[in-house]
Each structure stands twice: as structure tokens, then as C-alpha cells.
Amino acid sequence: MSPFRLLRPFLLLLVGLFFLFPIFWVVLMSFMTDQAIFSSPPSLFFKPTLQNYAALISGHLETGTGTLDVDYMRNLGNSLLLAAGSVIVSLLLGVPAAYAFARFKFRLGENIAFTLLSFRFAPPLLVLLPLQIYFQDLGLYDTYGGLIWVYQLITLPLILWIVRGYFEDASEDIEAAYRLDGHSWFKTFWRIAIPLARPGIAAAALLAFIFAWNNFIFALILGSSAVQPVTVGALAFITASGIHYGQIAAALVLSILPTLVLALYTQRYLVEGLSLGAVKG
Amino acid sequence: MAFIELDDIAKSFGSKPALDGVSLAIERGETLAVFGPSGVGKTVLLRLLAGIMEPDRGDIRIGGASLLGVPPERREVAMAFQNFALYPHLTAFENIASPLRARQLDETQMKRRVGEIASLLRIDHVLDHLPRALSNGQKQRTALARSLVRAPAVLLLDDPLRNVDAKLRYEMRLELPRLFKRFGSTALYVTQDYREAMALGDRIAILLDHRLRQLGTPAEIYNHPADQRVARLFGDPPINLLPARVEASGGGATVRLFGQTLALRHRPVPAASGWDCLVGIRPEDVELSSEPIDGTAPFRLRATTPFSVRTALLLAGADGGELIASTTNPPAAETLWARFDLGRAVLFDAATGTAL
Amino acid sequence: MASLTLEKLGKTFGKLRAVGDVDLAIADGEIIGLLGSSGCGKTSTLRMIAGFERISEGTVRIGDRPVNLLPVAARNVAMAFEGYSLYPPLTVAENIAFGLKRRFAKAEVGRKVAEIARLLEIGDILEHYPSAISGGQQQRVSLARALVRQADVYLLDEPMSQLEPQLRAVLRVRIKDWLRRHRMTTVFVTHDQTEAIALADRIAVMDQGALQQFGTSADLLDRPVNLFVAGFVGEPPMNLIEAEVLRRDGRLALAALDRDGRTAFELMLPSAPAGKTIERMLEAGRRITIGFRPQSASLAVDDRRQGAGAPASLTIRGRVVSNEWLGDQSHVGIEAGGLFLIAVTDGRIALAEDGAVTLALRPEALHAFDRETGRALIHGGSIAEAARHAA
Secondary structure, eight states: OOHHHHHHHHHHHHHHHHHHHHHHHHHHHHTSOHHHHHOSSOOSOOOOOOHHHHHHHHTEEEETTEEEEOOHHHHHHHHHHHHHHHHHHHHHHHHHHHHHHHHOOOTTHHHHHHHHHHTTTSOHHHHHHHHHHHHHHHTOTTOHHHHHHHHHHHHHHHHHHHHHHHHHHSOHHHHHHHHHTTOOHHHHIIIIIHHHTHHHHHHHHHHHHHHHHHOOHHHHHHOOTTTOOHHHHGGGGEETTEEOHHHHHHHHHHHHHHHHHHHHHHHHHHHHHHHHTTOOO | OOSEEEEEEEEEETTEEEEEEEEEEEOTTOEEEEEOOTTSSHHHHHHHHHTSSOOSEEEEEETTEEOTTOOGGGSOEEEEOTTOOOOTTSOHHHHHHHHHHHTTOOHHHHHHHHHHHHHHTTOGGGTTSOGGGSOHHHHHHHHHHHHHTTOOSEEEEESTTTTSOHHHHHHHHHHHHHHHHHHTOEEEEEESOHHHHHHHOSEEEEEETTEEEEEEOHHHHHHSOSBHHHHHHSSSSOOEEEEEEEEEETTEEEEEETTEEEEETTOOOOSSSOEEEEEEEOGGGEEEESSOOTTOOOEEEEEEEEOSSOEEEEEEOTTSOEEEEEESSOOOOSEEEEEEOGGGOEEEETTTOBBO | OOOEEEEEEEEEETTEEEEEEEEEEEOTTOEEEEEOSTTSSHHHHHHHHHTSSOOSEEEEEETTEEOTTSOGGGGTEEEEOTTOOOOTTSOHHHHHHTTTTTTSOHHHHHHHHHHHHHHTTOGGGTTSOGGGSOHHHHHHHHHHHHHTSOOSEEEEESTTTTSOHHHHHHHHHHHHHHHHHTTOEEEEEESOHHHHHHHOSEEEEEETTEEEEEEOHHHHHHSOSBHHHHHHSSSSOOEEEEEEEEEETTEEEEEEEOTTSOEEEEEEOOSOSSOHHHHHHTOTTOEEEEEEOGGGEEEEETTOOOSTTGGGOEEEEEEEEEEEEOSSEEEEEEEETTEEEEEEEESOOOOOTTOEEEEEEOGGGOEEEETTTOBEEEETTEEOHHHHHHO
């Protein structure tokens, strides 16, 4: 047993701790009172409290200067709606498009695909000002539809490029066999191509969801209190009387939860894809 | 009018040609073996018939009706792929039932037909397995069952036995003709194994250089190959192609091989003197003797290779030329003498490779 | 060029015993084939010899040296992989010459590369890169690279699996010639027994991780030690029929049984020339499996009996099911009493489908196996080695 072998578990633990510790600490903080958070030296042992969560859920924040009404739960709901809505729209548009790019060779195909990808290259700030003006004119400002539409700039290229790769890797012979059995082009797409690309679709959808969820700038500039997601809503915790770390920590934990649940749910489909790929004649 | 007609079919991929003007007429109920080296266009031919690709030029007709522009699901054609192409997320039963579902057969009928074909192909005990739980042989039989279950008029098989172990391949080779006949299908069978082609084909179509080089019964191909490449491809050990010069001599023609001058009876006499050719002699037509034969030089035995019925002997002549002979009773000596029966030999023009 | 010895070699993957108890003594310069179906352990065995798999049990010796603990590079083995493993940034010629540059002068290297390239018919692609050549060509390059090296042992993993049958047949002869000329100790893996028989001096047949038999092709064909080897080696495969031993008029007879256990046909054995031991082995009521090679049967139409020593022949009457003409031989399928048998004859034979045919066998061509254990009992008239030790 070489010395490296013995050291390995310790090194791995060290790296793991380095990356996970901040998250771990935030979760701990969400159960601490303000005094516990500021105690010096910081301690892992404390009396846990649910008051931070209670404050968030009820909407009443206790600050030094009195109660502040914060609508964090509504922000959570908005985030869910916007992220889920964007991903669903992107899937409906992107998966068939990815199939078309993968299977059919048509003129300007690569050009169009690249153009769609280029949306990811541009920093959002570049398009924000003109978009703001259009949104006001079209009445899309502060609407769910407007934001979901803008979020396509983030989610659609992702879905397109990841799923296209999966369709390209999938065996065309299997689809050909299904058509020879007598099924139409559409049935083949629905019953064979999509199920076989499921891991790619799941991975792309999950990534797109995360990116949409984390978006800050579009929601800030093109929306207001009605559609505010948690990214913007967290700003409210920075009050004149100071920052309530306990409540922010609780807010953070709540904002991580939906994405975490989704990731755990789709994990099954991601792993499945790896074993299907091992089929060889 | 033949049942399947291919009329001057051509197909290229970019600048690379796959088929360059192929015409074929296939009779109903016939099994046509399509034979040729890799890359010559055999698979492309099947895919054109299946409708997975459209030809650049030419016409494809089944029963007199042109199939150009007809999508695969509307052609009455079934196909078994080389790499099986089973649906990995469906059970073997569902795989086989797929063509019947497309025709919206009722459940009971479907179960019955799937059951019949499965028991015929001896996979009825694994019908509820997913493809990844099946052995290669079972996968191949499931793919075959799927193509046979609707008793197709036209059956296309793209080297279906290629990815199966040698042992299983032999067994399947015996079963396939019986299956085709049972369902009355007209079959096109692509293979690179000449034995498969001879065993399964009523006729064999040989593709070389992306074109149809010869079409005939196994006997015609084996005994009268049109091209020296065809002759070499059909036979194991392969035919000897001995370069020699045909000379006119006293009203007939002779050729000199390994120091022997042999008369060519019933052969065309070269107009000018001297005609460079390749004399094709099959190893089994070489007579060996451990006793000297008058007027011939001995051969040295270089290597022996046992086969199932015969043994192949690699012989080296005094001038360095090689000769392969095959015999059921390999002699024990290191030095041998050989006699050739030119009656069964085939002559090829040395420059073009075409048979004379 | 060294001898190679495997002593009780075994490999376990977790709970799976992929290879167990393999004993092979290979002499310097011998060509050995590892033959078996997918999953039988032959590739794992090869990889253990090379050093790509850790050895779970037993020892591998090259020369007299145990190499279990030596890394691959120190074992002095050359390997041609099933997956080619060519170096992409080097041309074909450079790939082949890779191991040689250190030991030989440039001119010599060039000569060797040209020679092996001509042998394997890749002389025209020497300046190409691996990505520009076909799979079959890549495989030949991988093979050339292994064959041109100076190693103690050469290991070839399905070296010609991607090549067309015709090319394979041609290359086999040349490769065998090359291996012999350079006295290279070689072990190759294949699932194609025609290839094994053609190329190897001796063949090790494996099934489910265990060595079934190790011998020359004649040993395997004429004296298979068990049912597996009998049914696996030989193309077409040996006809194997379940049978029961009976006594008729004081003589032994064999009743061939169909799938339902009913008698399909009977074979009267001639009065035993080998005497009492055979009789004891085939005592009446014993359940055995009999076998005969398709090549040892001679065929005749209708009632005319044929074959050497006709009166002493065993005959089976049947109906022609198929007649495959393969150029220099014909494979005839016969149905007799519900059983399917194959016979191979030289050249072409005029037998129409559904016609009556008589199959004649010399008693020496018959093999008998114990039905329960699968072990061989009798080959022709002599007693099988295994049975002799057991009796």
C-alpha cells in the first residue's frame, strides 16, 4: 500500500469539507438565533430554533426597528412558476428542434443552430435596456409571460444543444426499424426517440431549471413586486437596521430546496442513460 | 415482370459513391444473396429498398408499382439489421409485436401470432425480458421474429448473423431457408461470407466497385466466375490465380505452368502470339502425388492448414511461385508433385481481370 | 521467444469466478489458441498473462520466471488488442515501428515494417493516419505492430475479427508462416474454431471460466473429453443424440431417442472387437449420448448401401431436409425418426429434398458420452482416457 493510498481518504475529506462547509454552515445558521450566530468563538453546538423559518413563512420579520412584512413565500412561488414555465416552454420548442437538427440535414441548419447558441454568449446587460423599452411598450413589464419569454434566452440554447447531442448519439437504425414496422414519423419521434433521449432531456431540463431559478438581472429589471423571484426578493433582507443573517440563511435554505428535490428526482433518469448506452451489437 | 425491380440505381454521399448504376430483377419467393466486400454498397442497397434513403437516380418497383417517395411505413417491407436495432426500453414481446400494433391488430390475435413466431424461433421463454438481458443469439432471433411476424412480402436481411458467435451462426444458417419458405417471403440477404451466400441464395448478386459484377446461381458463380476477384472471393482456401502466357500452338492453345506445358482444349485461340492471362485453378482441382510425375518439377511443402473436410497445403515451386492445393488425404512427404485439370480451370485476362 | 506456463490460474470479479484452475504448459515457439464462446474467460486469461488484469489465483511463468507481480512493461510481451489501440498522432508506419526504434538501426526498422506491411496487405496505407483508415485496416496495423516486436510472448486478442472471411483466410496462412519462421510463442483468443484449428498447434477450449480440453486439433476432433468440446469444436458441429443401450440377441444395440424419449431408430453394434471392457461401459440400460462427426458419414440414395466395409457399417435411414452446396463440399441435413442430423460430403451430391437417403457410419466413427456428467466414454473402438481413469 503506497503512502498515497493511505492519504487518499483524508485528502478527499479535506476537499469535500472545503466545498461543502459553507453550505453546511448556512443550514446551521438558519436554525440559530442572532446571538448564537454572533457568538465568539463560533460553536457547532447551540440550541436550535425555528423562529427564522416561522418569520419567513408568516411574512413578519422582526427587526431592530419593528416588524417588516416580507412576502418571501410568494417569491418562492414566483421562482417556481418562472423556472418551471421557462423549462416547459423550452422543452416544447427545443426538443423537436433538437431532433430536427440531429436528423435532418437542411440548408442553413448549422447557421440557425449556432445563432440560437450565441444567445448564451451575450451578457444579459447588453440586451436589457432595449428590452426594457419594448416590454413597457408591449405591456409585458412585470408579467409572468414576459419573463418566461425572456428566460428562453437562457434555457432554450441549453436544451437545444444538450438534447441534440443525445439524438445524434442515438442509433438511427432503431428509429428506422420502428418506421419499417409501420409507424409514422411522429410516432417514431414520440415513442422511440424521446424515451431513448430521456436522460439527456432530464439533464438538460435540470440544468435549465437551475439557470432560470438563479437568474437575477432579468427579474430585477423587467419585473417588479408582482413577479419577483427569490433572487430579487432576498434583497429585502438588507434593511436599514441591519442584516438578519438567521433569516437570510433560512431564506437561502428554502430557495435551495426545490432545485434539490428536482435534482434528486431526475437523478434516476440521468443514471439510466449511462447503462443504455452500452448496447452494442 | 419480376416481383422486385431495381432500375439503374445510383446513390452517393457527398463525393463518395455508394452505388453506381445497379439494376436487378428479383422473382417472387426467391432468396437473393447480395455479396461483396465492405463498403461496396450492399447495405445502401437494402436501405434504398426499405425507404430509409432515396436514390439519386433510378427507380425501385415492387409488384410493378414505383416506390420512389413512398415512406418506409407505407412499404410492405420488413428488415432485420446487422446490429439488431431492438427497442431497448421495450420487452422482447413488445419488440416483436410492434409491427402488429402498427396495424392495430386486436390483443388476442397479436398474442397468438407473437407466441407462434417466438416458439418457432425458440425465444418464447424470454419474451418478457428487456434486450439488455438477452444473449446475442437471442437478440438476433428477436430481431428476426419482429421482421417475420407480419409474414412480409419482402424481407431484407443485412448480414444478420455477423455479430453472432461462429457456432450459433452455423445453426441459424440452417434454419433461415426454412423460415423464408414458411412465410413465402421474397428475401434479400446481404453477407460477406461466401458460404452463407451459396447456402442461402437461390441466386447470388455480386457487387464490386459499387456495381453489379455478376448475377447467377451458386453453381454459375462458383464454376464460371466473371471476374478474377469473384473467383477469389468464392472458395476457402481461395482459388489459385497463376500468371501465365497463353500461346498458340499447332491449332490449339497452350499455357506453361510450373514448368509444365499444358494444352487448353475448347478454349479460344489467341489471335496474336502470346496472351497474358491468369489461370484460375481451385485447390481441390490440384492432384497431388508423392511420386514424381514425368515432365514436371517437384514442389516443396511450405505449410499445412487443416480445415473441416480437407487440408490445405501451401506449396512452393522451384521458381518461387506458390500453389495452394487442398485434399482429403494429406500426404506425409515434404516434396510433392502436382497435376492440374485444366478442364475445370478458368482463364482471366491479366489486365482487366475478366474471364475469357 | 520463451516458454509460457499457467499454473492453476484464476480470476474473480467480485462474486463472479471468471477464470478458474487453468493449467497450460506452452513450449517455446508454440502457437496456442484459446477457444470458447463470449464470456468463457479466454480474454480474461489473456489479459492476466499480459498484466492488464491482476491475477487472483495461481501463477504465470514466462520462461521460468513468475511474472505475477511484474507490471506490463516489464514482462516483455507484445499484444494486439481487439480494440486496436493505435496512436492517433503517428502514421501507420510509425505506429508499427514504435517499439523497434530503440533496438534497431533505421534501415533495419524500415525493412521490417515493409515486410510485415506486405504480409498483412497494408503496404499502401503506411503514410496514412489511423483516423483515415477503415476498421479492418486498423486491426491489421495493430497486429503488425505486435508481430514486429521482439518479445518473449505474443498475445493476440481476436486478431482478425473485423476482416472479411476471404482476407482472413489468406492472412491466416501468412501469419502462421511468420510466427513459425520467427519461432514466436503465441497465444491468441478466438470464438471461431475454424480459425483456431487453422492457426494453432494446440488449442485450449474454455467454457464458463474452466479449461475443458487442451490438445491438438486432432485430439479435440477425434477424442473430445466431454460433450461440450465435442459439440463446440468442428464445423458443422458433431451430431449428438441421446441414446439408450439395449441388448438384442446377445449383442449390444443403441436406441436413439427423440425429444420425447421415444426411439427414433436403432443401431446394432457389431460384436465388440475391443472386448469386455466396452461391454461393461455400455451395460444395458445405461443412459448415454452418442455422437458422430458429419464428415464421417457417407451417404447413399435409396437402398444401395455404401461406405468402406459395408457390412460392418451402421446405417440410418432418413429423409433429406436440406442440401447446401458450398463449392468444395456439401452439407446435407437429414431427418431420421424425428431427429435432425447433418452429413458432409466432398464436392456436390445429387440429393433432392424430401428424398430418401441412407447414412452409413463406421463403428470407429462413433463416440459415446455419459449423459449425466458429459464425460467421454468411448471414442471409436478405444476407451476414452477419462473413462479409463474413472472405471
